[in-house]
């Protein structure tokens with residue numbers, strides 16, 4: 001009799017759901033027992049995603065068809081706004097990692113302001129742990145419900161948090177210029193994601209209004225020990241995967257860019273998934289594609305007293321499904337790297 005963890009993926013017909021399946025079919029402690037979809041329900045997963053057709057997996061079903069008695073652990077990869085009620089309806093014994101934004105903001109008033117409706121499960125919000133593992137590992141280990149961070153917030157917070165905690169950069173002058181591949185927008189058909197609208201061009205969106213600004217500010221404020229407001233502008237790139245976050249910061253008096261690099265090297269010493277590059281090396285999205293890695297580069301600016309931090313992740317892996325599995329491993333007491341050992345695919 002297998003003792004594998006029986007896992008359900010809600011939203012398995014989406015990009016992050018498919019990426020969870022791709023990574024979990026090789027996880028030795030996991031058995032996928034339920035995969036859900038909405039419009040694609042009733043189909044074999046291999047019909048929706050031919051790259052996953054060669055595995056012995058359950059067919060896609062609607063959420064209300066899942067037999068929860070046969071499930072131990074749930075990944076929820078549904079659109080934000082749909083997830084609070086779904087998670088509130090699950091048996092309370094189930095451990096859950098939610099990939100959506102529904103439980104990330106601690107303050108439900110801030111949530112309502114940015115997401116346009118009142119929080120539908122405030123009692124669960126107080127329980128949810130923000131799953132940026134490298135910043136919050138001990139809390140994740142004891143969590144029942146983990147809010148998996150957004151892709152831009154992951155790429156942006158990993159370089160910033162250690163520097164703010166140590167007061168090496170100023171908290172009142174942070175500019176984040178971030179670029180994402182199109183898979184960040186999900187698989188749902190949207191006019192703005194058509195080839196003709198994305199290929200051979202680049203554009204900013206959500207300028208001065210993107211909902212990841214308050215999520216980044218939440219973590220950065222905790223690290224700085226005071227409320228922080230920052231500039232964040234996302235851009236859509238003609239590529240399928242990857243995020244590059246270019247972050248412009250002001251150094252604290254007497255601090256150099258080399259000090260920042262040394263502090264980040266020390267902060268991430270012993271971490272499997274975050275690596276700080278040697279001086280002069282700029283990370284590229286193709287250096288992390290398909291992997292759970294985050295690479296960080298640090299440069300002195302030409303402008304005296306300033307520095308530039310460069311951070312890359314694969315939005316579908318460290319920015320979503322890989323980080324979600326990292327969280328599950330910690331919640332279940334499995335080795336943190338299990339199922340996430342694969343090297344990036346280059347180029």
Ligand SMILES: NC(=O)C1=CN([C@@H]2O[C@H](COP(=O)(O)OP(=O)(O)OC[C@H]3O[C@@H](n4cnc5c(N)ncnc54)[C@H](OP(=O)(O)O)[C@@H]3O)[C@@H](O)[C@H]2O)C=CC1
Pocket residue numbers: 010011012013014015016017036037038039040041063077078079080082099100101149150151183184185186187188315316319320
């Ligand atoms: N894409 C990314 O890089 C990242 C995404 N996220 C977040 O993860 C979540 C999933 O994203 P992603 O995989 O890209 O999204 P997709 O649009 O690709 O997939 C959404 C999934 O949810 C299902 N679904 C849609 N509406 C409902 C509903 N009302 N009830 C039940 N199921 C529903 C879809 O089923 P069907 O297709 O069958 O209708 C599909 O399986 C989102 O909250 C997203 O913001 C977080 C970090 C990064």
Ligand SMILES: CC(=O)N[C@@H](CCC(=O)OP(=O)(O)O)C(=O)O
Pocket residue numbers: 080099100101149150151152180181182183184185186234236
């Ligand atoms: C390219 C693109 O459209 N990206 C998405 C962010 C993806 C993500 O992390 O979204 P959640 O916060 O919902 O999980 C966006 O800008 O809304």
